[in-house]
Amino acid sequence: MDDSIYREQIIDLYENPLNYGELDAPDWSYEEDNPLCGDVVRIEVKLGADGRVTEVAWRGDGCAISQASASILTEEIKGLTLDEVRHFDKDRLLELIGVPLSMARVKCALLSLKVLKAGAYGIPDPTHMREGGS
Amino acid sequence: MLDVTKTRADFPILQVEAHPGVPLIFLDSAASSQKPEVVIAAMDAYYRQMHANVHRGIYALSEAATNAYEGARAKIARFINAAEPAELIFVRNATEGFNLVAFAWGRANLQPGDEILLTEMEHHANLVPWQMVAAEKGAVVKYVPFLPDGTLDMAALPGLLTERVKIFSFTAVSNVFGTVNPVKQLVQMAHEVGALAMVDAAQAAPHLPMDVQDWECDFTAFSSHKMCGPTGIGILYGRRALLETMPPFMGGGDMIRRVTLAGSTWNELPWKFEAGTPAIAEAVGLGTAVEYLTGLGMDEVHAYEQYITTYALEALSEIDGLTLLGPSAQQRGGVAAFTMHGLHPHDIAEIVDKDGIAIRAGHHCAMPLHHKLSINASARASFYIHTTTEEVDKLVMSLHRAKKVFRL
Numbered sequence: 001m002d003d004s005i006y007r008e009q010i011i012d013l014y015e016n017p018l019n020y021g022e023l024d025a026p027d028w029s030y031e032e033d034n035p036l037c038g039d040v041v042r043i044e045v046k047l048g049a050d051g052r053v054t055e056v057a058w059r060g061d062g063c064a065i066s067q068a069s070a071s072i073l074t075e076e077i078k079g080l081t082l083d084e085v086r087h088f089d090k091d092r093l094l095e096l097i098g099v100p101l102s103m104a105r106v107k108c109a110l111l112s113l114k115v116l117k118a119g120a121y122g123i124p125d126p127t128h129m130r131e132g133g134s
Numbered sequence: 135m136l137d138v139t140k141t142r143a144d145f146p147i148l149q150v151e152a153h154p155g156v157p158l159i160f161l162d163s164a165a166s167s168q169k170p171e172v173v174i175a176a177m178d179a180y181y182r183q184m185h186a187n188v189h190r191g192i193y194a195l196s197e198a199a200t201n202a203y204e205g206a207r208a209k210i211a212r213f214i215n216a217a218e219p220a221e222l223i224f225v226r227n228a229t230e231g232f233n234l235v236a237f238a239w240g241r242a243n244l245q246p247g248d249e250i251l252l253t254e255m256e257h258h259a260n261l262v263p264w265q266m267v268a269a270e271k272g273a274v275v276k277y278v279p280f281l282p283d284g285t286l287d288m289a290a291l292p293g294l295l296t297e298r299v300k301i302f303s304f305t306a307v308s309n310v311f312g313t314v315n316p317v318k319q320l321v322q323m324a325h326e327v328g329a330l331a332m333v334d335a336a337q338a339a340p341h342l343p344m345d346v347q348d349w350e351c352d353f354t355a356f357s358s359h360k361m362c363g364p365t366g367i368g369i370l371y372g373r374r375a376l377l378e379t380m381p382p383f384m385g386g387g388d389m390i391r392r393v394t395l396a397g398s399t400w401n402e403l404p405w406k407f408e409a410g411t412p413a414i415a416e417a418v419g420l421g422t423a424v425e426y427l428t429g430l431g432m433d434e435v436h437a438y439e440q441y442i443t444t445y446a447l448e449a450l451s452e453i454d455g456l457t458l459l460g461p462s463a464q465q466r467g468g469v470a471a472f473t474m475h476g477l478h479p480h481d482i483a484e485i486v487d488k489d490g491i492a493i494r495a496g497h498h499c500a501m502p503l504h505h506k507l508s509i510n511a512s513a514r515a516s517f518y519i520h521t522t523t524e525e526v527d528k529l530v531m532s533l534h535r536a537k538k539v540f541r542l
Contacts, residue, residue, distance in 0.1 A: 005484065006481070
């Protein structure tokens with residue numbers, strides 16, 4: 001039996017997730033569930049004056065894959081600009097997770113990215129606002 | 135008792151390997167059952183020897199197809215002891231049966247303020263159509279709660295089942311808890327306040343002897359694919375007097391008596407509710423499936439499931455950190471839903487799959503039920519006439535292995 005999807009790193013992150021929690025006054029906060037299973041992920045992000053991600057936190061309840069994915073993703077986006085977050089490549093996230101996933105489990109793995117992007121597209125781009133001079 | 139070695143030989147798919155070298159252990163019959171050889175062969179023979187459109191041709195072949203289709207209806211009518219085959223409408227599945235009643239009956243009969251009574255343990259198929267028609271007609275949907283052991287709160291019923299209730303629709307057997315509800319008593323209570331009673335028999339028809347005249351229900355619906363038949367077909371049963379007064383659900387060919395450019399009149403029962411070319415081969419398949427089940431004997435089927443479920447509940451309850459949902463084996467059908475501490479149902483299902491074991495993980499189309507239990511999901515093993523105690527043992531071993539993978 002091949003349990004390679006549950007390699008050490010995944011179980012470690014499931015037991016001790018990274019960036020788990022909430023932020024004070026985040027620039028955006030977004031939550032969505034996976035209709036296949038009802039799992040929920042909420043991601044909150046704070047941008048710095050330079051428009052880059054300075055703080056990020058997530059909360060949720062789900063399987064080892066969706067939870068590990070949220071830890072990995074939130075680590076990875078620190079320091080990225082809003083535009084870079086909006087264009088974060090799903091294949092890059094799957095590569096970072098690094099375990100073979102069936103189609104159903106890919107949905108678990110990508111739930112956090114879906115939530116992150118929905119939040120990122122839901123707010124006005126602060127650089128554009130500055131350009132707008134308001 | 136049912137000879138499980140014999141029934142196993144009836145299901146070709148049990149020869150398939152889940153992964154190379156790993157035999158399939160199929161514990162997800164509650165989602166969709168596997169098909170015995172006789173059903174597959176009957177559909178094959180229909181297409182090879184009999185197919186033409188039904189109720190249309192004058193020629194011999196069309197007559198043969200019509201006889202096969204209507205013959206299937208008669209077999210299924212006997213299987214549920216309906217007063218006559220015309221009370222059985224071929225639909226796509228139980229879901230379509232509920233939609234048909236919610237819309238054809240509901241639109242014509244519900245008034246603002248009327249109440250539709252359901253239970254908190256319903257499958258989405260018996261929730262969503264009612265919510266939709268209630269929103270349209272200004273009716274109110276109410277729910278009978280369930281108790282911590284997964285049985286209905288019978289004490290709450292009298293307060294909910296008032297004269298405002300126009301229809302009480304409930305499941306005969308819960309697809310998560312496995313709870314076998316007291317159908318006859320619930321129907322009677324509905325009738326006492328002048329409400330109609332509809333029974334979700336999707337988890338009952340495959341597993342229990344069914345008698346709609348004994349139940350005295352007004353409507354019931356079930357799906358073929360959960361009872362050894364093909365996908366794409368199911369039955370809505372309705373009492374003739376009610377079906378007669380209901381407007382059609384869908385319009386088209388076969389459901390009309392006469393069509394003019396000014397309007398149409400409807401065909402008689404059951405065809406008034408069967409617009410368009412039906413799923414003929416699938417009806418033939420379902421007809422053969424009920425013959426197969428009748429051959430085994432539904433009392434025997436039920437007794438075997440009680441035996442295997444009792445065995446499984448005992449074996450599962452010995453796993454540390456595993457919590458079973460639902461009542462004791464005496465009160466339930468062949469399903470065992472559970473959660474495990476520190477292990478998400480998806481991960482459980484993924485790990486046991488590596489051992490060739492197919493179980494369901496998720497909310498099993500019963501989100502309100504899981505919400506009330508404050509869980510997002512559960513794992514569910516379901517048993518049928520081909521499940522062996524050895525398969526249950528393998529599930530238990532595999533669950534122990536899952537705990538090890540997660541260092542529990």
